[in-house]
Amino acid sequence: SQKIEQNSEALNIQEGKTATLTCNYTNYSPAYLQWYRQDPGRGPVFLLLIRENEKEKRKERLKVTFDTTLKQSLFHITASQPADSATYLCALDPGTASKLTFGTGTRLQVTL
Amino acid sequence: GAVVSQHPSWVICKSGTSVKIECRSLDFQATTMFWYRQFPKQSLMLMATSNEGSKATYEQGVEKDKFLINHASLTLSTLTVTSAHPEDSSFYICSAETGTGQPQHFGDGTRLSIL
Numbered sequence: 423s424q425k426i427e428q429n430s431e432a433l434n435i436q437e438g439k440t441a442t443l444t445c446n447y448t449n450y451s452p453a454y455l456q457w458y459r460q461d462p463g464r465g466p467v468f469l470l471l472i473r474e475n476e477k478e479k480r481k482e483r484l485k486v487t488f489d490t491t492l493k494q495s496l497f498h499i500t501a502s503q504p505a506d507s508a509t510y511l512c513a514l515d516p517g518t519a520s521k522l523t524f525g526t527g528t529r530l531q532v533t534l
Numbered sequence: 535g536a537v538v539s540q541h542p543s544w545v546i547c548k549s550g551t552s553v554k555i556e557c558r559s560l561d562f563q564a565t566t567m568f569w570y571r572q573f574p575k576q577s578l579m580l581m582a583t584s585n586e587g588s589k590a591t592y593e594q595g596v597e598k599d600k601f602l603i604n605h606a607s608l609t610l611s612t613l614t615v616t617s618a619h620p621e622d623s624s625f626y627i628c629s630a631e632t633g634t635g636q637p638q639h640f641g642d643g644t645r646l647s648i649l
Binding site for chain 1: 538540568576577578579580583625627629634635636637638639640641642643645
C-alpha cells in the first residue's frame with residue numbers, strides 16, 4: 423500500500439539556521455510533489471510544487487528537491503525565523519485524478 | 535488570488551443534529567472541490583471529491599449517506615454531516631483546485647464538536 427513518511431514528529435532549530443524536512447514515499451509514482459504549511463486550527467497553505475522531471479525548486483528562503491530514484495523530497499528553509507514555526511506537510515499528486523495524498527507532517531519549532 | 539472561504543469555522547451541537555458546512559471559492563471557479571477530515575496530530579484524510587453538477591466520489595470507508603455533498607455551482611460545495619454523533623467530531627477542511635497539477639487552495643476548516 424502507498425505510504426508517505428515525514429521525518430520525526432517535531433524538529434527544533436535555532437533562529438538563523440537552515441531547517442531540513444524530509445518526505446519519503448513508497449509504492450507511489452507521483453507526477454507532482456507539493457509542500458504545504460499548516461498552522462494550528464487553520465487550513466494548509468501552499469508553498470511549493472515540484473514536478474517529477476524537476477530536481478530542485480526555489481522560492482525566496484525555501485528550496486525543495488525531488489529524487490524519484492530515492493523516492494524522497496527534501497524541504498529546506500534557510501535563515502529560519504520564529505515565524506516559520508508550523509507544521510509542514512508534503513503531498514503527492516498522481517497527476518491524473520488530482521487527488522492529493524498527504525504525509526503525516528513535521529512540526530517545526532524555531533527558537534531565538 | 536485563489537481564496538477559499540469555509541463556514542462556519544466552529545460548531546458545537548447535540549448528538550443527532552445535522553450540520554451543514556459551506557465551502558466557497560471567492561475569486562475563481564472550481565469544477566472540483568475536495569473534503570478532508572483531520573484528527574488531532576494526524577494528517578489530512580481525503581473524504582470525497584466534489585464535482586460540480588455531478589455526484590461526489592467518496593473514498594473507501596466514508597459513508598455517503600452520512601456525509602452528504604452537494605456541488606451546485608462552480609463556486610460552492612457543501613458538506614452535510616447527517617445525524618451527527620460524538621465520533622464525528624473532527625476538523626473538516628475543504629479545498630479547491632484550479633487545474634490538474636496545480637496546488638489546492640484550502641479553506642480554514644470547521645471544528646465540529648458533537649456533544
